Amino acid sequence: MADLIEGEEVSLGGTKYTVPALTLGQIRRMKDKIQALATLNPMTADDGNFNDFLDVVHAALGRNYPDLTREQLVDLIDLRNVKPLMQAIVNASGFVPAGEAKAGN
Numbered sequence: 074m075a076d077l078i079e080g081e082e083v084s085l086g087g088t089k090y091t092v093p094a095l096t097l098g099q100i101r102r103m104k105d106k107i108q109a110l111a112t113l114n115p116m117t118a119d120d121g122n123f124n125d126f127l128d129v130v131h132a133a134l135g136r137n138y139p140d141l142t143r144e145q146l147v148d149l150i151d152l153r154n155v156k157p158l159m160q161a162i163v164n165a166s167g168f169v170p171a172g173e174a175k176a177g178n
Contacts, residue, residue, distance in 0.1 A: 077137045081161035085149040092161040093136045095129070100166070103129055107168075115155045126159070133162050 080093035100107065106125040113122055130150070131143050150158065 080133075080137070080165040083154060083158050083161045085146075085154055085158070088149075090134060091137055092133050092158065092165055094166040095133050095162065096136070099132045103132065110159055110162075113155075113159065115152055126155075129162060130158060133165070 078093035
């Protein structure tokens, strides 16, 4: 396996995955989906929210694991790792969660 792109480590289905930052192109193409993740509540989310979440997760993880499918992700993601997975994408990509001050402010 080629060297992995740096990122945040998350356990999915008992296996550690390195979640790299989204590329600028991915962010540009999925900005609405990424913004919607800020309010995602796994207990009340509808299919649209979950599909957006899966699109973003699949895009990020696809940089290091190109053979990982969305269908596999559905079986790897559970209620214990949804929040750490979202946080890993936010942290790796350098996003500032809503309500947090940006550096220097």
